[in-house]
Each structure stands twice: as C-alpha cells, then as structure tokens.
Amino acid sequence: MLYRESGDFKTSYKADNQTFPIAFDRYRYWVVLAVAYLVIPFVITDYWANAILVPFLIYSIAAIGLNILAGYCGQVSLGTGGFMAVGAYACYKLMTAFPDVNILIHIVLSGGVTALVGAAFGLPSLRIKGFYLAVATLAAQFFLVWLFNKVPWFFNYSASGQISAPEREFLGIAVTGPNTSAWASYLVCLVFVTICAIIARNLTRGSLGRQWMSIRDMDIAAEIIGVNPLRAKLSAFAISSFFIGISGALFFAVYLGAIEVGEAFGINKSLLVLFMVIIGGLGSIFGSFAGAAFLVCLPVILKLIGVDLLGWPTDLVAHLQLVLIGFLIMFFLIKEPHGLAQLWNVIKEKLRLWPFPH
Amino acid sequence: MKMKSLIALALSSAFIATPAAADLVIPDLSYRTGPYAAGGTPFSDGYQDYFKLLNKRDGGIGGEQVRIVECETGFNTEKGVECYESTKGEGALVYQPLSTGMTYQLIPKATADGIPLFTMGYGRTSAENGAIFRNVFNFPVNYWDGASIAVKYLKDQHGGSLEGKKITLLYHNSGYGKEPIPTLEALAAKHGFKFKAIAVDHPGQVLKLTCYQQVVHLTVIKH
Numbered sequence: 001m002l003y004r005e006s007g008d009f010k011t012s013y014k015a016d017n018q019t020f021p022i023a024f025d026r027y028r029y030w031v032v033l034a035v036a037y038l039v040i041p042f043v044i045t046d047y048w049a050n051a052i053l054v055p056f057l058i059y060s061i062a063a064i065g066l067n068i069l070a071g072y073c074g075q076v077s078l079g080t081g082g083f084m085a086v087g088a089y090a091c092y093k094l095m096t097a098f099p100d101v102n103i104l105i106h107i108v109l110s111g112g113v114t115a116l117v118g119a120a121f122g123l124p125s126l127r128i129k130g131f132y133l134a135v136a137t138l139a140a141q142f143f144l145v146w147l148f149n150k151v152p153w154f155f156n157y158s159a160s161g162q163i164s165a166p167e168r169e170f171l172g173i174a175v176t177g178p179n180t181s182a183w184a185s186y187l188v189c190l191v192f193v194t195i196c197a198i199i200a201r202n203l204t205r206g207s208l209g210r211q212w213m214s215i216r217d218m219d220i221a222a223e224i225i226g227v228n229p230l231r232a233k234l235s236a237f238a239i240s241s242f243f244i245g246i247s248g249a250l251f252f253a254v255y256l257g258a259i260e261v262g263e264a265f266g267i268n269k270s271l272l273v274l275f276m277v278i279i280g281g282l283g284s285i286f287g288s289f290a291g292a293a294f295l296v297c298l299p300v301i302l303k304l305i306g307v308d309l310l311g312w313p314t315d316l317v318a319h320l321q322l323v324l325i326g327f328l329i330m331f332f333l334i335k336e337p338h339g340l341a342q343l344w345n346v347i348k349e350k351l352r353l354w355p356f357p358h
Numbered sequence: 359m360k361m362k363s364l365i366a367l368a369l370s371s372a373f374i375a376t377p378a379a380a381d382l383v384i385p386d387l388s389y390r391t392g393p394y395a396a397g398g399t400p401f402s403d404g405y406q407d408y409f410k411l412l413n414k415r416d417g418g419i420g421g422e423q424v425r426i427v428e429c430e431t432g433f434n435t436e437k438g439v440e441c442y443e444s445t446k447g448e449g450a451l452v453y454q455p456l457s458t459g460m461t462y463q464l465i466p467k468a469t470a471d472g473i474p475l476f477t478m479g480y481g482r483t484s485a486e487n488g489a490i491f492r493n494v495f496n497f498p499v500n501y502w503d504g505a506s507i508a509v510k511y512l513k514d515q516h517g518g519s520l521e522g523k524k525i526t527l528l529y530h531n532s533g534y535g536k537e538p539i540p541t542l543e544a545l546a547a548k549h550g551f552k553f554k555a556i557a558v559d560h561p562g563q564v565l566k567l568t569c570y571q572q573v574v575h576l577t578v579i580k581h
C-alpha cells in the first residue's frame with residue numbers, strides 16, 4: 001500500500017535513475033540519516049559509542065570495501081586485516097609526521113596509501129582466480145602484519161611496538177585521544193560512513209560497477225564485450241582497499257587509540273569482515289551494514305542477556321556466544337544463502353503486494 | 359523552620375547513607391576463553407577468591423563489602439574496551455587489564471576518567487614515571503627490570519657467574535613480547551653469557567617444538 005512504484009511519477013532521466021526509486025525508500029533513507037545525525041549524537045553515552053555504534057560504523061566501511069571486491073568484482077580476499085593495518089599505520093605515521101595537518105585529511109590519505117598497497121597485492125588477480133587468489137591475498141595478510149611488527153620505523157621505534165594515537169582536534173573539538181567525547185567519535189565515523197556508502201553505491205550503479213559485475217559473472221565473456229580485466233580488477237582492488245584503509249585508520253585513531261598489529265589486525269579480522277559480507281549479502285551495500293550490525297551487536301546482546309540478565313558465568317556465556325553465533329551463521333546461510341540483504345529484498349517484494357497478496 | 363531542619367536532616371542522612379550503602383566495585387577483566395585461558399582462569403579465580411575472603415573474614419575492606427564485576431575479554435582488546443565502558447559506570451575503583459595491548463588502550467582513557475590502573479609485571483614500561491603517568495602503577499616489575507632480576511637470579515644459582523652460559527628467551531612475537539630483548543642483550547654483554555631470542559607466534563602451538571630445540575638454559579618471560 002505504502003511501498004510501491006505506482007503513483008510516483010518520474011519526469012526526468014535523473015529522477016528515473018535515482019538510488020531509491022520508491023518514495024517510501026527515500027523517506028526511510030532521510031529518516032535514518034536524520035536520526036543518525038540529529039538524534040543519536042545528543043543521547044549517546046560512552047558505552048553505546050565505544051561498545052556498539054563506533055565499531056559498527058567502522059566495520060560497515062570495511063564491509064563495504066570488501067563487498068566491492070568480493071561481492072561486486074568476485075575476487076575473494078582474505079587480506080582485509082592486513083589492509084586495515086596499512087590504513088592504521090599510514091594514519092599513525094602521517095599523524096606523527098605532520099601534526100598540524102587536519103586528522104580527517106590524514107584519514108583520507110591513509111585510505112589512499114592503502115589503495116596503492118591493495119592495487120599492488122591485487123596484481124596476482126590478473127593471473128589467478130578463486131581459491132588460489134584467496135591464498136595469495138592471505139599472503140598479503142601475513143606479510144603486512146609481519147612487516148608492521150618487524151620494522152621499527154612503522155611504530156616510530158617505540159620500545160613496546162605499540163602505536164598510540166595522539167590527540168588531534170577538528171574545529172577545536174578533540175576527535176582522537178583520551179578526551180574525545182562519545183558524540184565526537186561517533187559523528188566522525190558517521191560522516192565517513194555516509195560519504196563512503198554514497199560513493200560505493202553510486203560506483204556500483206555506474207559503468208565501473210557494471211564492469212566489475214561482468215568480471216564477476218563471467219570474466220571471459222566480459223573481456224569479449226570489451227571490459228578491460230586489468231582495469232576492472234585493479235580498480236576494484238584499489239577502491240576496495242581505499243575503503244578498508246579508511247576503516248583501519250578510524251579503527252586505530254578514533255576507536256581503539258592504541259594498537260598492537262598482530263592482535264588487532266590478525267587473520268581473525270579478515271575472516272570477521274568476510275563473514276560480515278557473506279552474512280549481510282554479497283553484492284549489496286545494505287548487506288554490508290546488515291552484516292556489520294549482526295556481527296558487532298550480536299555478541300554484545302548475547303552478553304547482556306547471559307551475564308547481566310541471567311547471571312551466568314562469563315566464560316560460559318563467552319563459549320555459548322561462539323556456539324550460538326556459529327549456529328546462527330549456518331542457519332542464515334541455509335535459510336537464505338544470499339544473506340540478510342536478500343531477506344530484506346523478499347520483505348520488500350511482499351510489501352509491494354501488501355495488503356492484497358494475490 | 360521545622361521543615362528546613364527536616365530537609366537538612368534528610369539531606370545529611372542521605373549523604374551519610376550513600377557511601378555506607380555503596381559497595382567497593384572492582385572489575386575483573388578476565389580471560390577464561392581463547393588461547394590464553396590456561397593462564398587467565400586461575401588468575402581470575404584467585405582474584406575473586408581473595409576478595410571473597412576479605413568480605414567473609416574481615417567484613418570487606420574498612421567495613422565496606424567488595425563487589426567484583428567480572429567481564430570476559432578473551433585477551434581481546436576490542437572486548438576489553440567494551441568491558442571497560444560497561445563496568446566503569448558502576449563506580450570501578452581500579453582496573454587490572456591483564457594484557458599489555460589493553461593497558462596501552464586504557465592508559466589514556468583511565469587517566470581521563472581518573473581511575474587507577476594496576477598493571478603488575480606488564481603494561482607500559484615508561485609508566486614507571488609517575489610524574490607523567492599518574493594513574494598507572496606497574497609494580498612489582500616491568501619488562502626491563504623483570505629481565506634483569508631473572509638474570510640476577512640465574513647468576514646466583516650458578517655460583518655468581520654466567521660466563522659462557524646460554525640463555526634463551528622465548529618471546530611472544532609482538533611488540534610487547536620483544537620489550538625485554540634490549541635489556542637481555544645489554545646484560546649478555548655485561549655478564550658474558552650467550553643470549554638468543556626465539557619468537558613464538560600467537561597462539562603458541564609451536565611453543566612445545568621450540569622448547570625441545572632449546573635444551574640449554576631456558577628463561578620464559580611471560581607477557
């Protein structure tokens with residue numbers, strides 16, 4: 001009844017090609033943005049920011065990045081953790097080398113550095129595919145973590161090998177460091193998420209996105225119709241790494257503030273982001289958000305129910321979490337192999353017919 | 359007049375009553391899961407048992423009951439942040455992060471919140487400087503003097519000389535795992551023992567193999 005195309009007349013090509021062709025979707029989009037920008041910053045607490053919202057936003061960017069590579073271009077990557085580490089260390093080196101330059105510029109620049117590194121590690125994708133490429137990106141993961149652990153230049157020769165984010169301000173408000181208020185770190189991440197999501201959404205709708213998808217669906221056919229695989233694959237690696245680098249920089253500078261590379265950006269991180277993309281839905285921007293929300297919020301919710309509500313021992317709850325999350329992942333993938341995004345699409349299809357399903 | 363004194367009375371009793379009703383909250387950031395659980399579980403049990411003992415035997419500390427709030431970190435820094443944020447609101451008195459990674463993260467946060475950190479034998483070595491790190495206490499040892507004490511003990515065990523002996527450090531292959539190495543290298547030059555450092559990667563499956571390789575004197579310094 002509410003959710004339908006009919007009655008929403010488009011009078012220009014621009015209107016016809018917009019991201020959300022259905023009026024209800026557009027209103028929902030603006031409502032979500034209004035709540036995120038105008039309501040949450042005023043009610044947010046330290047706990048909500050640091051335990052749920054900031055990690056959710058940062059992982060969303062990483063998931064969008066990986067989704068471009070794995071979901072749209074079909075190149076499976078296990079190097080996400082390593083690329084996030086590149087973003088984090090680039091941000092650290094830039095922050096300490098050029099303290100006067102704005103931190104937000106540094107975060108974007110670290111995305112750029114990661115894009116270069118990502119494109120370099122994407123070169124093997126021109127020759128190898130599928131599982132073999134996954135293993136090649138796994139090499140990137142281990143190499144990068146080893147590099148940041150081994151070469152003291154990257155952590156400015158500190159005795160403990162940790163990198164710590166110094167305090168930096170934007171318009172006189174602390175954005176990184178201990179005195180950052182919850183709303184400031186939340187808003188910084190939110191701005192980056194919004195911009196990244198809009199860029200990613202429009203890239204995937206445009207000619208570059210269509211090239212990626214044609215490579216994903218059948219690379220030989222794509223080549224025959226004139227898609228340059230070198231350009232398509234390397235651009236997918238570079239753009240995906242750009243987003244992942246931004247998320248790594250935010251992860252280090254805004255969220256954790258201090259990082260030990262092996263612990264924070266190990267293989268677990270690569271797998272976590274890959275799970276987010278798979279559970280959320282390959283080839284869907286909404287899916288990246290859904291997957292990130294699922295894997296960030298679920299452990300917290302399970303912990304709240306188990307420890308705070310039922311009073312169970314913490315180790316039991318932690319083990320149950322592993323079991324339950326594993327079970328839920330299997331359940332979702334059996335029931336809906338295309339992820340939460342497909343579930344959302346099914347709901348939308350039903351909504352279109354509602355309340356007269358015949 | 360009467361009303362005023364009543365209010366004053368109520369207020370003052372409220373002020374006196376508040377501390378009496380409140381417990382001493384001590385968070386226990388434990389790691390009973392994950393690859394380091396074998397060390398984390400007994401520590402957490404002991405930590406909790408000690409405060410239970412104080413509560414039962416002495417009626418708490420200074421007449422106040424101690425309330426332990428346990429939070430499972432799994433030795434993971436992100437979960438550690440969540441634990442810190444969720445427990446600090448309950449009036450946490452002191453934190454023992456039990457992990458160097460988590461300590462680095464909590465030093466600025468806890469300093470901003472005015473909560474002391476007690477990092478015994480791990481954490482940030484430079485936090486010895488109390489003028490700068492006023493909220494961090496890392497007694498009895500840090501990585502550097504820990505290494506030095508271990509060497510001194512071995513020296514006493516071997517009749518006051520380590521000349522020609524071999525000492526191997528199996529270290530956690532991370533930034534903080536490497537911290538004792540410069541100290542031990544300096545001591546090796548001073549005391550004339552041969553020093554070798556071998557990395558053990560997380561989560562430590564190769565440890566056993568590495569141990570077999572090193573039949574000579576072995577010092578394992580934990581993070």
